[in-house]
Amino acid sequence: MEIRKSRFLAHAAPVASAEQALAFLRQVSTPSASHNCWAYRIDADYRSHDDGEPGGSAGRPILQAIDGQGMDRVMVVVTRWFGGIKLGVGGLIRAYGGTAAECLRRAGRTPIVAMTRLHVHCDFADATLLKARLVELGADIESEDFASDGVGLCLRVPTTRLAAAQARIIALSRGRSVVKLLD
Numbered sequence: 415m416e417i418r419k420s421r422f423l424a425h426a427a428p429v430a431s432a433e434q435a436l437a438f439l440r441q442v443s444t445p446s447a448s449h450n451c452w453a454y455r456i457d458a459d460y461r462s463h464d465d466g467e468p469g470g471s472a473g474r475p476i477l478q479a480i481d482g483q484g485m486d487r488v489m490v491v492v493t494r495w496f497g498g499i500k501l502g503v504g505g506l507i508r509a510y511g512g513t514a515a516e517c518l519r520r521a522g523r524t525p526i527v528a529m530t531r532l533h534v535h536c537d538f539a540d541a542t543l544l545k546a547r548l549v550e551l552g553a554d555i556e557s558e559d560f561a562s563d564g565v566g567l568c569l570r571v572p573t574t575r576l577a578a579a580q581a582r583i584i585a586l587s588r589g590r591s592v593v594k595l596l597d
Contacts (some may be wrong), residue, residue, distance in 0.1 A: 415516065417509045419497025420448075424517035426522065427489045429454060432461070435489040448496040451510055452470070453477035454489040467494075467510075471503045475511030483518045486526060490514045495571040527552070530597035532580075533566060540587045541565040547582055551575045 425442040429435040434530045443450040451472035453462035462473025476490050486544040492513050501509060536544055545555055545567065550574045559566040571579045583591050 415513050416497075417511070418499040418501060418505070420499065420501065420509070421495040421497065422492055422513040423507055424490060424492045426488055426514075426517050426521050428487055429489045430487060431456065432459065435461075438489050438562055439491055442491050442493075444493050447493045448512045449478060449494045449495070450491055452489065452491040453481050453514075455485070456487050465493060467506055468503050471506035471508040472481060474508045476514040478512050479514035479518060485518060485523070487528060488518070490517060492517075529554075529570040530573045530576050531553065531556075532569045532571055532576075533594045534569065534583055534591055535564055535566050536583075536587050536591040537564050541567065543586055544583060544591070547586055548579060551579050551582065553579060 425438075427438045429438060432454070436457070439450070439452055449465045449467055449472065451463060451465045451467060453476035454460060455472050455477065460477060462477045464470070464472040464474075472492070472494075476492055480488055480490060492510050494509075496575070534544065541564075548569060548571070550557075552575060553572040556568040556570060558568075569579075580593055583593055
């Protein structure tokens with residue numbers, strides 16, 4: 415966006431940790447720009463930075479744009495090239511917040527699904543059927559361990575489908591499988 419001869423460019427990316435957010439900042443920051451202001455939110459953890467702009471005029475509006483869009487696990491960096499006209503604190507708040515909000519409006523969204531980890535011990539004969547039928551419920555198979563008495567499966571199941579997954583395991587194995595919650 416161009417606002418009173420200053421140019422603003424926003425970059426956003428999904429992030430899972432503060433370290434990942436700061437790595438993204440290093441990747442997209444432009445050293446020749448006047449300012450590289452940023453904010454991220456990862457669950458209850460959040461941070462913002464004004465990078466030399468007046469306090470609260472850049473990082474906080476970017477964070478408010480993230481919250482206003484209802485987004486989580488995201489990092490936004492807004493880079494500004496100064497055009498010679500001062501915008502004032504109010505103008506900076508609108509510019510940084512508006513640029514971040516427009517970037518997030520255009521961004522693709524991936525729903526965040528709460529997952530629960532399970533360990534299932536089953537017979538060799540039941541393992542293939544269980545794996546196929548649990549994937550239908552959105553389960554991810556993290557690992558398989560083979561032992562002399564059967565197969566151990568570590569799974570991640572959407573928390574909302576946990577009861578259905580446990581019932582399906584018991585039904586398909588006719589009660590022979592042992593299910594343990596890992597989380």
